[in-house]
Amino acid sequence: MKVIAAMSGGVDSAVAAARAVEAGHEVVGVHLALSSNPQKYRSGARGCCTIEDSHDARRAADVIGIPFYIWDMAEEFHDGVVENFLSEYAAGRTPNPCLRCNEKIKFAAVLDRARALGFDSVVTGHYAQMRETELGRTMHRAEDPLKDQSYVLAVLNKTQLDGAVFPLGDTYKEEVRKEAKRRGLYVANKPDSHDICFVPSGNNAGWLHDRLGTETGPIVDEDGVKLGEHQGAYTYTIGQRRGLNLTVPAEGGAPRYVLNIEPKSNTVVVGSHEALAVSAIEGEKAIWCGPVPTPATNYRGFAQVRAHGSPLACTYSTDSERISVQLDEPLFGLATGQGLVIYDGDRVVGSATIDATE
Amino acid sequence: MGIYFDHAATTPMSQPAIDALNQQISRIGNASSLHTQGRSVRREVEEAREAIARIAGCGPSEMIFTGSGTEANNLAIKGFYWKRVHEDPARTVIVISAFEHHAVLDPVEWLESHEGAHIIQVPIRADGVIDLEALKDIVEQNRSKIALIAVMHSNNEVGTIQPIREVVEIAGDIPVHTDAVQSFGKVDFNFDELGVTSATISAHKVGGPLGVAALILERGIDITPILHGGGQERDIRSGTLNAPSIVSFAAAAEDAGTNRDSRYVAIRELRRYLIDSLRRVLPDIRVNGDVEPSLPGIANITFPGTESDGLLLLLDAEGVASSTGSACSAGVPQASHVLLSMGISERDARSSLRFSLGASNTRAEIDHLTSVIESVVERARAAHLRH
Numbered sequence: 001m002k003v004i005a006a007m008s009g010g011v012d013s014a015v016a017a018a019r020a021v022e023a024g025h026e027v028v029g030v031h032l033a034l035s036s037n038p039q040k041y042r043s044g045a046r047g048c049c050t051i052e053d054s055h056d057a058r059r060a061a062d063v064i065g066i067p068f069y070i071w072d073m074a075e076e077f078h079d080g081v082v083e084n085f086l087s088e089y090a091a092g093r094t095p096n097p098c099l100r101c102n103e104k105i106k107f108a109a110v111l112d113r114a115r116a117l118g119f120d121s122v123v124t125g126h127y128a129q130m131r132e133t134e135l136g137r138t139m140h141r142a143e144d145p146l147k148d149q150s151y152v153l154a155v156l157n158k159t160q161l162d163g164a165v166f167p168l169g170d171t172y173k174e175e176v177r178k179e180a181k182r183r184g185l186y187v188a189n190k191p192d193s194h195d196i197c198f199v200p201s202g203n204n205a206g207w208l209h210d211r212l213g214t215e216t217g218p219i220v221d222e223d224g225v226k227l228g229e230h231q232g233a234y235t236y237t238i239g240q241r242r243g244l245n246l247t248v249p250a251e252g253g254a255p256r257y258v259l260n261i262e263p264k265s266n267t268v269v270v271g272s273h274e275a276l277a278v279s280a281i282e283g284e285k286a287i288w289c290g291p292v293p294t295p296a297t298n299y300r301g302f303a304q305v306r307a308h309g310s311p312l313a314c315t316y317s318t319d320s321e322r323i324s325v326q327l328d329e330p331l332f333g334l335a336t337g338q339g340l341v342i343y344d345g346d347r348v349v350g351s352a353t354i355d356a357t358e
Numbered sequence: 359m360g361i362y363f364d365h366a367a368t369t370p371m372s373q374p375a376i377d378a379l380n381q382q383i384s385r386i387g388n389a390s391s392l393h394t395q396g397r398s399v400r401r402e403v404e405e406a407r408e409a410i411a412r413i414a415g416c417g418p419s420e421m422i423f424t425g426s427g428t429e430a431n432n433l434a435i436k437g438f439y440w441k442r443v444h445e446d447p448a449r450t451v452i453v454i455s456a457f458e459h460h461a462v463l464d465p466v467e468w469l470e471s472h473e474g475a476h477i478i479q480v481p482i483r484a485d486g487v488i489d490l491e492a493l494k495d496i497v498e499q500n501r502s503k504i505a506l507i508a509v510m511h512s513n514n515e516v517g518t519i520q521p522i523r524e525v526v527e528i529a530g531d532i533p534v535h536t537d538a539v540q541s542f543g544k545v546d547f548n549f550d551e552l553g554v555t556s557a558t559i560s561a562h563k564v565g566g567p568l569g570v571a572a573l574i575l576e577r578g579i580d581i582t583p584i585l586h587g588g589g590q591e592r593d594i595r596s597g598t599l600n601a602p603s604i605v606s607f608a609a610a611a612e613d614a615g616t617n618r619d620s621r622y623v624a625i626r627e628l629r630r631y632l633i634d635s636l637r638r639v640l641p642d643i644r645v646n647g648d649v650e651p652s653l654p655g656i657a658n659i660t661f662p663g664t665e666s667d668g669l670l671l672l673l674d675a676e677g678v679a680s681s682t683g684s685a686c687s688a689g690v691p692q693a694s695h696v697l698l699s700m701g702i703s704e705r706d707a708r709s710s711l712r713f714s715l716g717a718s719n720t721r722a723e724i725d726h727l728t729s730v731i732e733s734v735v736e737r738a739r740a741a742h743l744r745h
Contacts, residue, residue: 028675031689033690054689069667069670070689070690070691072691113668116737116743117671117738117740
């Protein structure tokens with residue numbers, strides 16, 4: 001196959017590209033420039049947007065011995081990921097930009113471009129496994145449970161996944177680092193990126209403040225009694241306990257948690273831990289990673305609602321556009337806007353964006 | 359073996375230059391040392407200086423060796439600016455053509471953001487030649503405030519040669535710097551005849567080694583140095599002289615000078631063949647800056663509806679090396695400021711490639727390009743549409 005290896009400058013994508021070469025593919029390395037002005041995202045930003053990262057990626061491509069290019073995806077990234085991130089927060093939801101980036105950039109804009117240029121697939125260093133099963137080509141969790149990234153890839157539909165190659169899914173991260181060292185890739189010891197790549201030094205609240213402004217509003221209890229003030233509702237997350245600075249203590253001193261964010265009235269609602277309990281989850285804009293399930297109400301499976309969350313046993317139903325989940329055991333604190341991913345064992349069935357919880 | 363159509367970026371070393379470098383590289387001696395070995399190296403360097411000076415039409419003492427063309431341009435721009443502002447604080451204006459190489463553009467922009475300089479850009483006509491009438495107006499209106507004027511001798515992306523003698527005439531007593539990196543050894547370039555105050559030339563563009571270049575600076579003119587130290591080059595540039603490379607530079611310059619006219623004709627003819635061949639299969643291509651006089655080998659071509667980085671990738675996969683405009687420090691392709699300055703739309707600028715031919719290229723290589731270009735352009739167009 002002719003494949004494009006998306007190379008961030010990190011160790012995973014470098015080893016993935018090297019493995020693709022070894023598998024006999026014709027590989028071209030591509031680094032995505034996600035900001036038209038790399039300095040803009042630079043100071044303290046981790047991930048894939050800095051000059052140093054693009055140099056690291058280029059050097060890795062040299063070592064592997066493949067051509068290397070930089071593709072300018074700044075506009076697509078800004079429109080599809082950064083703007084979405086801001087508007088979701090402004091609407092009181094908690095978005096996951098990595099999901100959007102996979103959905104709109106890596107396996108959309110990049111894959112489309114690659115296919116038009118005559119390539120078959122995009123190779124990335126994501127930890128997930130594609131397998132041939134009786135259901136066709138399906139996506140499964142990675143061998144390394146700590147690195148499994150199937151959650152952030154569950155926004156890819158079958159056509160996108162057909163153009164995706166994940167050479168690292170069967171390997172533990174430590175092995176990947178050792179392999180990088182063996183291959184002479186000096187990024188072998190480069191730290192993992194954890195933060196949102198376009199938010200410097202993990203200061204999400206500060207970054208949002210700068211862009212969405214600060215508008216003070218009330219923090220109220222479930223009865224609407226004002227307990228304090230906030231500096232911008234979007235900097236709160238459902239389930240958040242710390243940093244509320246409430247002036248009125250709760251009865252009996254029980255801790256209070258963010259239950260709801262109402263962007264229209266700029267109000268943050270807080271309450272008890274019990275009030276955070278969620279046993280039903282509704283998701284919109286369903287995406288199916290394999291065969292589309294026939295509309296039914298009694299599927300058994302597992303729901304996952306955070307990138308590194310646990311799979312929760314559930315019953316789910318779908319009309320193929322929406323997914324409704326009934327959890328066996330309640331979950332505490334769940335924000336709308338997050339991704340709802342359905343698993344059948346270790347197979348990823350599909351995903352939806354959470355728009356209601358109960 | 360790939361097909362190399364990127365001679366304006368760098369061109370293979372000529373045999374005389376390779377031989378000279380091989381011979382010099384194992385010698386010992388610092389040209390500044392007073393002992394026998396030092397004197398011996400010094401002599402080689404000075405002979406090289408004289409040889410290059412003869413070809414460049416300047417005096418040997420006017421040749422200041424540097425480590426790169428970029429360094430020479432920085433030295434001229436910053437050196438003149440600081441000197442002239444020091445003499446008269448009102449002289450903060452730097453006049454440059456709108457399509458200078460980044461090695462001129464960026465130091466000028468740096469002086470603007472750090473040292474209080476004011477930039478006035480002289481517009482470029484659609485044919486890729488500086489607008490002399492506009493320059494005249496700019497100079498008339500700002501004469502007492504201008505620190506220096508910089509106009510490149512020939513443009514590196516489209517190849518057009520600029521009317522430097524006319525620029526010098528308009529400038530009067532204002533210093534004029536010209537970046538002649540692409541011209542030296544390829545087309546008529548004579549420092550004295552042009553009357554410029556300074557000029558940049560570089561070895562690796564004429565078959566010499568990388569890492570050596572020169573600022574030609576009129577005798578008796580002092581500019582503020584950037585590098586301070588041993589003062590090896592007229593106290594204007596410090597740093598141990600790269601003797602082997604300087605000697606090799608001279609060998610390359612002599613070879614280029616001797617064969618200049620015959621190579622010009624051969625390469626110019628190849629360029630015409632390339633354009634005609636491409637046009638036969640792709641009638642809608644446009645050639646940017648297709649005028650005389652020009653550098654012999656540069657063909658800057660717009661392939662409508664494509665994106666140049668896609669074209670470059672696909673051509674590279676077919677074994678053909680070409681070049682897009684320039685990229686930012688992180689390698690993000692940018693629309694060429696050269697093409698934009700000529701009034702070409704951003705879209706078309708992003709659809710353009712530069713092929714630059716050299717003495718080693720053949721018609722067979724161009725035939726190979728012609729045989730693959732249609733399918734390459736087709737795929738690049740599809741990628742552009744989806745992008």
